[in-house]
Amino acid sequence: MGISIKEWKPSDGIILEPAALDAVKDLNNSLVVAGPGAGKTELLAQKACFLLKTNSCVNPRRILAISFKRDAAVNLKDRIKLRVPKNLESRFISQTFDSFAKGILDRFLYALPEEFRPDQNYEIAGNQNEFVRAFSKCGANLYNNKIKKQYIDNLTKTRLENVSGVYKDVWDKLLKGDGDIKPTLSFQMISVLAIYILETNPLILTSLRKTYSHVFLDEFQDTTRVQYALVNVCFHDSETSITAVGDTRQRIMLWAGAKPDIFNSYINDFNSKEYMLVMNHRSAPRLLEIQKIVNSYLQDVPFSPIANPKWTEEEGVAEIWYFKDSNTEAEHIAESITQLIQQQQISYRDICIIVKQSVQQFSEEIIGVLEKVNIQARNEAKFQDLLKEDIVLLILNTLRSALEVRDSDAWSFIWEAKFFFEGKSSTVNPFIIDELRKQLKIMLRIIKRRLKKITHKDELKILLIDIVDFYDVNKIRRHYPQYLQGQYINKLREDLTDSLYQYYISKTDWISAIDSFQGNDSIPIMTIHKSKGLEFDVVFFFFFFFFFFFFFFFFFYRI
Incomplete structure (x- = not known):
């Protein structure tokens, strides 16, 4: 009740x-x-x-x-x-x-008729190469980006049963594969297939x-x-x-x-x-005033958010910095970040460097300058998605629990996960609880011994496979439908192995390696798009084309 x-x-x-x-x-x-x-x-x-x-x-x-x-x-x-x-x-x-769409498709794959059923080991399109090859085989040459976008968009603009002509031929090749073309689906195509399953x-x-x-x-x-x-x-x-x-x-x-x-x-x-x-809990009043001014230039619709009452009217700092060259710029930023960390005790993860477009293109210099003052920064785009994956979080918390028995958060995570996978979330039976606790503790002791002996990446790879097997990959897939199809879960595990082992080589300590992989000791550098919805105390914003640096100092209430 x-x-x-x-x-x-x-x-x-x-x-x-x-x-x-x-x-x-x-x-x-x-x-x-x-x-x-x-x-x-x-x-x-x-x-x-x-x-x-x-x-x-x-x-x-x-x-x-x-x-x-x-x-x-x-x-x-x-x-x-x-x-x-x-x-x-x-x-x-x-x-x-x-x-959500992929879960529907993978769970009910065989509810599709044969002509619309993709190969069960289909891949997710990471780029458009397979699409270009498929169209080429069907007689359509996608010779520039505009034509390419038009043809690929048209694949999902028509109801599946009404697709015809070259688009039907391309669907067939992407669903089943054809010679050098692998079975490949975009998420838009997956949504179209999910719609067909539900409608029929x-x-x-x-x-x-x-x-x-x-x-x-x-x-x-x-x-x-x-x-x-x-x-x-x-x-x-x-x-x-x-x-x-x-x-x-x-x-x-x-x-x-x-x-x-x-x-x-x-x-x-x-x-x-x-x-x-109408209330803005995140930005201080002075920052809201700047946002109102910017909005008046961009839109005709008035923008009048109200600051959270916890702020005083003068809170919030926004500054524009100009520099004669990028090296001077990077050194000044490094000095400012050093002061923020050492004098104001702001943590690495509460500071963010945002770039307009390509992180890889513009981050190397600032990363190098920060390294000289013993501050780590990294291209967060390489890790951001991987660190949000359920299977990655499960493995990392299992490793932490094995290495740090007092890490209650990591233990709680895997304890709840084990109950969840075994379908025992609501049990109060002490015998079941004791048995599951015993299984976990035995597994964690084994992991700790094996971690101490690892000298090669392949040994870590085998250990992570065994961790997934302990929880049972079929039970994981049943509870996390994004892993139902193909080799996706294996790819994530391999990506984790590669990244984690690289950090271990540089740190020579597994806890430090996990901390570094999770970004606990580094400042994230990301694009505007990737930063959307995230919260930081301090944001440095690069405008490269004008060679100036825009600095926002945010105080905000996290609700």
């Missing part, structure tokens, strides 16, 4: 602005429009807490949160752990659009709708046409309640196919009520 709706209050003493509180308690379809720092993640976490604790999401039904980016999905999942009681946490599922198999669609009584759509402004079509098939005219959260000012994915009229379409299709959040 849950508490009554009237009794419920936001968890952990969080105070929500009136519109946010109304949106949390709305049990029907809704749209929450909120700018940067408005607390969108917090709102969804509180809404999950409200639905679960008041039994508005009736057991055993679940809440499904779908985000555009993996970072957002992981951040929301982490926030849920802080707000939702542990006995209810397992009923909240956080995924990206891509993993009413029992699967009904099961999906009965599983999830509530759905959260995060970063909604970036939703593509195909992704919105998938949402429509899944939940339109159903009893499932949807809460969409986004902001038109943060629409940065139009170039990648984001649906330009997504908010209006959703309001009309799902008869949703709109809520507008």
Whole structure:
């Protein structure tokens, strides 16, 4: 039994602005429009807490949160752990659009007719080479980027059963493979296949709708046409309640196919009520004033966020620095970062260097200068996605638990994971609990002994394979559907092996290697796109084409 709706209050003493509180308690379809720092993640976490604790999401039904980016999905999942009681946490599922669609395809692959069924070992398109080769074999020469984009976009603009001509031939080659062309799918193609499965198999669609009584759509402004079509098939005219959260000012994915009229379409299709959040919890008042000025140049729509009352009017610093050359620039930045770390005790991970475009192209000089003053910085793009993977987190926490028996966070992570995989999350049977604890402790002792003897990368590779086998790869795949297909889980494990061993070679200590791999002792350098939705105390922003450096010193309240 849950508490009554009237009794419920936001968890952990969080105070929500009136519109946010109304949106949390709305049990029907809704749209929450909120700018940067408005607390969108917090709102969804509180809404999950409200639905679960008041039994508005009736057991055993679940809440499904779908985000555009993996970072957002992981951040929301982490926030849920802080707000939702542990006995209810397992009923909240956080995924990206891509993993949601891929889970449907991989789980119900054989619900597709043979002509539309991809090879079970299909690969995810990392680039467009396979597409170009497939079109070439079918008589279409994609000789420039404009033509290439047009033809590849057209692959998913038509319902699957209506695809014809050269596009049907290309679909066939990409689904099954053909000589030098590997079976390869883009995530857009995967979404189209998932839509076909749900439209032609009413029992699967009904099961999906009965599983999830509530759905959260995060970063909604970036939703593509195909992704919105998938949402429509899944939940339109159903009893499932949807809460969409986004902001038109943060629409940065139009170039990648984001649906330009997504908010209006959703309001009309799902008869949703709109809520507008006006408070900014992240930025200090002086920074908000700068944001208002910038917005007035970029948009005609007024932008008037209200600062969190905890700030004083003068808090927040923003400065522009000009330099005669890039070396002087890098040295000055290194000196400033040194002061921030040593004098103001700001941690490495609360400082970020943002570049406009290619990190690789512009990061080498600043990384080299920082190394001279014993400060590590790295291209975060190489690690950001890998560090969000469930299988990677499972392995890293297992290694930490073996090496540091007092690391309660790592132990809690693998303890809960083991219970989860074994289907024993709700057990109170002391014999089952003791047996699982015994299995874990024996495994951790073995791992610790083997780590001490590792002298070659292949030995680490075998150890990580054994760790996955301990948890049972089939159970992992059952609970994390993004790993159902092909060799993806093996590729992630191999990428982890390569990176972790390189850090071990330089650190000669496994805990230090894990810390460095996770970036605990380095300053992240990333693009604007990759930094979206993340929070830092200090941000250095490079404008390369004008050879000046824009420095933001952020004080903000993390909610």
